[in-house]
Amino acid sequence: MRSFRVSVPASTANVGPGFDSMGLAVNLYLTLHVEESEHWEFIQHSPPAPPSDYKDHFIYKVAKQIADRHHKKLPACKVTETSEIPLARGLGSSASAILAGIEIANQACDLNLSNEEKLQYGTEIEGHPDNIAPALFGGLVISVIIEEEIERIEFKDLQMDIVVSIPGVELKTEAARKVLPESYSKKHAASASAVSNLVVASLVSGDYALAGKMMERDLFHEPYRAKLIPNYDKIRLRAKEFGAYGSIISGAGPTMMSFVPSGNGATIANKMQTILPDYKVQALNIDTEGLKITYS
CATH class of the missing domain: 3.30.230.10 (Ribosomal Protein S5; domain 2)
Structure with a gap:
């Protein structure tokens, strides 16, 4: 071998x-x-x-x-x-x-x-x-x-930087799945699917501002998992103030991931680190x- x-x-x-x-x-x-x-x-x-x-x-x-x-x-x-x-x-x-x-x-x-x-x-x-x-x-x-x-x-070919805000606590996927509803109404599922469709369409078209806005309008899992994520609202609000397109729960959490304009990752990560001193905040690229x- x-x-x-x-x-x-x-x-x-x-x-x-x-x-x-x-x-x-x-x-x-x-x-x-x-x-x-x-x-x-x-x-x-x-x-x-x-x-x-x-x-x-x-x-x-x-x-x-x-x-x-x-x-x-x-x-x-x-x-x-x-x-x-x-x-x-x-x-x-x-x-x-x-x-x-x-x-x-x-x-x-x-x-x-x-x-x-x-x-x-x-x-x-x-x-x-x-x-x-x-x-x-x-x-x-x-x-x-x-x-x-x-x-x-x-x-x-997505032209965005990534900023991850990683807390010092773990969150097992099983625990994050337990808070989700067993089923959704037809109206709820249709709205959630429409939001997802618009995220994809806006990413493909390069409208990253709209993509970030729609990422934050998820109806499938984030409203239910938000209570498990430390500083969920704070991270979304402050990242947007610093110039992010939008922030999401990374996977099942507890990391939050912000999508930011290309070339601005390090600057926004530094600003986020100042308001999240107990976190590991990193600027990343898409692999x-x-x-x-x-x-x-």
Whole structure:
């Protein structure tokens, strides 16, 4: 097996009203250096510490699952892991880990998986493609599962910067899903879908001000999750005052993501940091490449 390096970007899901269907990759990365070894070993240069038994490592479990699916024996590897993606903050850490595990199996077992197969496997494990697809392909990806087939469209030319406001607390996706209603009225669903449609249309047309406005008008999940998000109203208000197009809950939260004019990310991030001293506020870019493999 050739030694290789796999890099997978973070991602945000929903992008306001694109609930469980719209995702965006950003330039925070999970990076693994993988080489064949006499025994399995995970070395992590970022928290948390790996489990004492490699068989309990989430990435190993995914790799083993994919290898078993193809009736292959997964060879022992030494995996050196570094991650810039905070856990349980709504930035797609689980999707990135899933794709990393799939790629370890793909390389170590010489599976020659296509991107479509990686998307299918990742979606089956994650349960939905909204984080998996952008982490795999990069950019903004809108996707849907219809009769077990995943349909998608990718956008790589959005001209915006990103500012993320990351609190020091975690929020598990399961908890964020529990506050959502089991069903919506026909009128409510129609209005929510119209808002989502307008977000997509405005992004495609380059009307980012309208896109930001509509992102903040979500009716599917943000009104219900807002109470779980620290400083939700404050971040939306102040980011808009500083020049943002709009701010959304990143995935299930608790991170908030603001979309800002291209070139203004660092300035607005600095201003947001002054009003959120207990947060980690970062200016980011949209990642347009997705998962990358290099060989050493």
